[in-house]
Amino acid sequence: MTEAPADPRSDDRALVQAVLANAPGAFTRLVREYQGLCWHIVQRMVRNPEDARELCQDTFLKVHQHLHQYRHESALKSWIGRVAYTVALRHLERKRIAIVDNVLGEDDDLSLLDSIGDGRDLEADCADEEMHGHLLAAIDTLPPLPRTVLTLYHLDELSIPEIAQVTGLAAGTIKSHLFRTRLKLRETLETRLGVPS
Amino acid sequence: MSKHRDIDFFEQPAAAREWQAQEAALHAAREGRAPADAREAAYRRIDAAVRADDAIGLDADFAERLAARAGPVPTAAGTPDTGLEKQLTRLLLAALVIAGLVVALLEGGSWFRADPAAWSVAANPWVLALLACLGASQGAELLRRRLG
Known part of the structure; x- marks a missing residue:
């Protein structure tokens, strides 16, 4: 008998509920699950490992602060990815670094x-x-x-x-x-x- | 400011074919099939190069240290901003109700002595405008729900 595939959305809900309930280790689990995605986004945007490490911390601190506002309208990885992207984007804006050049017409x-x-x-x-x-x-x-x-x-x-x-x-x-x-x-x-x- | 222009793949069949080739190379790589031609081989090399740079430069205990630093997660009920907003909303509603009662007490008598024609919707363009706005707002919301 084959098992039904895990529903990523229900996994998201369970994890978010555990984190909001301050279940022991839940936030650590969330960070471990999405730190790779966060690193890839931030590091590819800023291209500086020291800055990227600090910005990843900032990202997860923002996730920690605003997780109660997450409404499950998108996948959790998209929501966290968006936070990471925005943190990196603001960093580049402060340094006045353009994120695209004059792209081909x-x-x-x-x-x-x-x-x-x-x-x-x-x-x-x-x-x-x-x-x-x-x-x-x-x-x-x-x-x-x-x-x-x-x-x-x-x-x-x-x-x-x-x-x-x-x-x-x-x-x-x-x-x-x-x-x-x-x-x-x-x-x-x-x-x-x-x-x- | 970005000067990026989106490609219209329907209007550019050559670009659409090249996109298909790019995607075919990606799927073939995931499925472990040998490249079909030189173009697919090139795109598979690109895919391999992007995927090769997958090291994560965070410490092994990054998650644990961050969780210890962050502490308990704030919930909606415990968030000070939400509590302040609720209090302000209650104050505002109370002020509106009290103001309405005061106006009714001071001016209510004159409302009953006023010309009944003044109460008619047809005679009062502002009432018509208000009803039109409410109708448009409700209609837009219904349309948004149907389309969304």
């Missing part, structure tokens, strides 16, 4: 698609480690928002609607950022290999 999207070749076998061309290193460096130079969206989608496996809830941006905007960022990284790979346009 429509014509640039099409020209980038045309310029990228599709016949080169990347698997055969370049040592894995070297290619991997190039990509990590390229990801590191991305503006904060596209880098964070990419991480949330690929590493934390949040859906586009969930990422939209975390960032407060429209789903179409999230999808556009994902598309352009991945296309740009692919162009970086091709450029490294010297693929003629």
